[in-house]
Amino acid sequence: DGGITQSPKYLFRKEGQNVTLSCEQNLNHDAMYWYRQDPGQGLRLIYYSQIVNDFQKGDIAEGYSVSREKKESFPLTVTSAQKNPTAFYLCASRMGNQPQHFGDGTRLSIL
Amino acid sequence: AQRVTQPEKLLSVFKGAPVELKCNYSYSGSPELFWYVQYSRQRLQLLLRHISRESIKGFTADLNKGETSFHLKKPFAQEEDSAMYYCALDSGGYQKVTFGTGTKLQVIP
Numbered sequence: 332d333g334g335i336t337q338s339p340k341y342l343f344r345k346e347g348q349n350v351t352l353s354c355e356q357n358l359n360h361d362a363m364y365w366y367r368q369d370p371g372q373g374l375r376l377i378y379y380s381q382i383v384n385d386f387q388k389g390d391i392a393e394g395y396s397v398s399r400e401k402k403e404s405f406p407l408t409v410t411s412a413q414k415n416p417t418a419f420y421l422c423a424s425r426m427g428n429q430p431q432h433f434g435d436g437t438r439l440s441i442l
Numbered sequence: 443a444q445r446v447t448q449p450e451k452l453l454s455v456f457k458g459a460p461v462e463l464k465c466n467y468s469y470s471g472s473p474e475l476f477w478y479v480q481y482s483r484q485r486l487q488l489l490l491r492h493i494s495r496e497s498i499k500g501f502t503a504d505l506n507k508g509e510t511s512f513h514l515k516k517p518f519a520q521e522e523d524s525a526m527y528y529c530a531l532d533s534g535g536y537q538k539v540t541f542g543t544g545t546k547l548q549v550i551p
Binding site for chain 2: 364366371372373374375376379381387389421423428430431433434435436
């Protein structure tokens with residue numbers, strides 16, 4: 332199923348290490364989003380981007396960084412400053428006020 | 443600030459029984475509301491949105507601005523309805539979308 336692709340599916344991080352999660356879309360959507368999904372807490376917004384070279388913090392941006400150099404790509408870096416990074420990360424995209432399309436997610440674990 | 447509340451973490455019903463998944467929101471503007479569903483081992487996907495007024499897989503949801511609610515209903519639950527359901531509020535344009543904490547629906551055969 333194309334549209335929005337997240338990689339890798341599973342990722343392991345050592346203490347003190349930064350890791351980058353990939354999100355690519357071929358839907359020509361302007362807006363892209365990163366969410367963190369934890370059991371019992373639903374989806375919490377980390378960052379979102381409305382257009383290329385612009386992005387805004389979501390509700391839980393601390394310890395994360397993003398870039399939006401291309402319309403198709405919105406990578407998320409989980410930095411060593413994020414003290415509890417173990418989670419399932421979802422990327423989404425959309426056009427205007429249309430519903431979001433989601434990727435399959437990346438599960439990040441700490442070694 | 444916008445907020446979405448789904449009070450039930452788990453809802454168990456018998457097959458054939460009616461289903462109501464609750465969603466309440468707080469938002470000062472004119473909201474757009476969605477229900478998303480995540481079946482086991484599948485992507486999160488749109489179930490329905492309030493402006494379309496559609497019935498998808500037998501589910502309906504009515505926006506009640508007076509009660510600030512957008513409850514999801516189905517008259518007769520099916521086993522294949524077992525999934526995680528999320529209510530979401532969109533403040534419009536390319537702005538942020540806020541999700542509730544989700545309700546797991548378990549349909550008992």
